[in-house]
Amino acid sequence: MLEIDPQSTDSITSVSLDAYWMPFTANRHFKQNPILISGAKGAYYSTPEGEQIFDGLSGLWCCGLGHGRTEIVDAVSKQIAQLDYSPSFQVGSTIAFELADRLKQIAPENLNRIFFTNSGSESADTSLKMARAYWRTKGQASKTKLIGRSKGYHGVNYGGISVGGIGGNRKLFGSGLDTDHLPHTLLKENAFSRGIPENGVALADDLEEIVTLHDASNIAAVIVEPFSGSAGVIVPPKGYLKRLRELCDKHDILLIFDEVITAFGRTGQAFGAQTFDTIPDILNIAKGLTNGTIPMGAVIAKDMIYAAFMEQKLPEKAIEFPHGYTYSAHPVACAAALATLDIYEKDQTYARVRELAPYFENAIHQLKGEPNITDIRNIGLAGALEFTPKGGDPTLRPYEIFRKCFAAGVYVRCGGNTIQIAPPFIAKEKEIDNLFNILGDAIRATAS
Numbered sequence: 307m308l309e310i311d312p313q314s315t316d317s318i319t320s321v322s323l324d325a326y327w328m329p330f331t332a333n334r335h336f337k338q339n340p341i342l343i344s345g346a347k348g349a350y351y352s353t354p355e356g357e358q359i360f361d362g363l364s365g366l367w368c369c370g371l372g373h374g375r376t377e378i379v380d381a382v383s384k385q386i387a388q389l390d391y392s393p394s395f396q397v398g399s400t401i402a403f404e405l406a407d408r409l410k411q412i413a414p415e416n417l418n419r420i421f422f423t424n425s426g427s428e429s430a431d432t433s434l435k436m437a438r439a440y441w442r443t444k445g446q447a448s449k450t451k452l453i454g455r456s457k458g459y460h461g462v463n464y465g466g467i468s469v470g471g472i473g474g475n476r477k478l479f480g481s482g483l484d485t486d487h488l489p490h491t492l493l494k495e496n497a498f499s500r501g502i503p504e505n506g507v508a509l510a511d512d513l514e515e516i517v518t519l520h521d522a523s524n525i526a527a528v529i530v531e532p533f534s535g536s537a538g539v540i541v542p543p544k545g546y547l548k549r550l551r552e553l554c555d556k557h558d559i560l561l562i563f564d565e566v567i568t569a570f571g572r573t574g575q576a577f578g579a580q581t582f583d584t585i586p587d588i589l590n591i592a593k594g595l596t597n598g599t600i601p602m603g604a605v606i607a608k609d610m611i612y613a614a615f616m617e618q619k620l621p622e623k624a625i626e627f628p629h630g631y632t633y634s635a636h637p638v639a640c641a642a643a644l645a646t647l648d649i650y651e652k653d654q655t656y657a658r659v660r661e662l663a664p665y666f667e668n669a670i671h672q673l674k675g676e677p678n679i680t681d682i683r684n685i686g687l688a689g690a691l692e693f694t695p696k697g698g699d700p701t702l703r704p705y706e707i708f709r710k711c712f713a714a715g716v717y718v719r720c721g722g723n724t725i726q727i728a729p730p731f732i733a734k735e736k737e738i739d740n741l742f743n744i745l746g747d748a749i750r751a752t753a754s
């Protein structure tokens with residue numbers, strides 16, 4: 307690890323670590339024990355000391371194609387020279403329409419209307435506002451309650467943390483929106499399942515209880531991740547999402563899929579909706595849309611939702627959905643997205659994920675029996691290991707494992723009581739082997 311004085315500028319990188327208030331980071335600890343990255347190419351980061359680190363989480367789940375893809379670099383460079391910025395309120399850049407049309411071509415049935423954001427958090431809050439406003443346009447203004455799921459993650463804005471189900475992300479921030487939560491789907495009897503677990507479809511029926519409690523006339527939408535990523539790859543049981551879909555239809559509740567992690571290949575298809583054969587009314591994306599290169603997200607709505615806004619009895623010059631961001635449909639992000647979508651198609655990326663997924667599944671489940679592991683979960687090229695607490699702290703062991711792995715040349719993510727792994731789609735079998743060898747060593751080395 308680097309020795310850097312947090313107050314000093316006299317270091318290997320000539321930067322002071324003082325001013326940057328880092329997100330989701332133990333700042334005091336980090337600044338005493340920094341982990342710095344200065345470059346990336348393909349599946350590897352490089353450190354200021356020149357070490358190569360395998361990117362075992364595809365950035366933060368966003369760089370499936372690996373880093374420094376020349377096609378994206380070229381497209382972005384060209385675009386920034388041609389049109390670096392243009393407003394997207396009352397004016398539209400041609401490239402934004404091009405990208406929306408392209409997304410419409412690949413999105414599942416009837417998901418044809420694309421609203422651009424700049425992140426997963428903005429996609430979450432946009433989709434929740436869209437759902438509430440939709441019911442209002444339909445004359446059902448009492449339908450405002452939003453239903454999330456325990457352990458769900460929908461970013462960090464107020465809507466997202468209100469429907470989110472990770473307590474630590476909410477408790478400092480006061481009251482949020484009017485929400486309720488479905489139970490999570492993490493069942494003891496599913497521990498060490500390979501892929502989609504067998505038990506627990508009935509957990510979706512808890513929506514009936516929520517409806518009984520609040521009445522469907524007060525509920526706007528249910529939002530779930532097809533699989534929960536941040537909580538440590540919690541894959542829903544067989545039939546669960548289909549059952550949720552049926553219940554939402556039965557009670558006239560919109561179903562939102564937060565596909566910020568699951569879209570663009572992670573489960574072996576363009577969308578988790580396809581892997582789980584369940585079509586939501588609204589589908590949120592970000593991350594893999596631009597391979598992580600330029601911030602961008604989007605909310606993809608069914609035609610019927612767009613139509614409800616357009617059919618409002620408003621003068622033609624009235625704005626139907628008063629929502630949007632300065633950087634919605636940023637032209638440089640659009641260029642990055644189009645180049646990224648080209649690569650997914652040209653390289654047949656999703657087929658490659660399906661091909662590599664069984665290898666990944668075998669490799670991760672070979673860690674069963676290593677010390678302190680209480681569960682191993684996987685789907686596509688995503689996996690997580692769950693650990694027993696250390697000294698009463700559930701997060702300590704994963705943190706130590708993460709640090710050991712990084713020192714040994716592999717980046718994996720620690721989150722709560724889990725280690726999460728999501729290798730780039732371009733990873734080779736031997737790189738997967740190396741990742742799990744290093745992870746196994748780290749698990750044993752931190753076992754005490």
Ligand code: PXG
Pocket residue numbers: 366367424425426427428430459460461462531535536537564565566567592593719721726
């Ligand atoms: N929804 C989902 C499902 C996500 O996974 C967001 C929304 C928020 O996206 P932005 O772009 O606003 O951060 C996310 C983000 C992890 C990890 O380690 C996951 C995310 C971000 C950082 C870390 O699991 N997901």
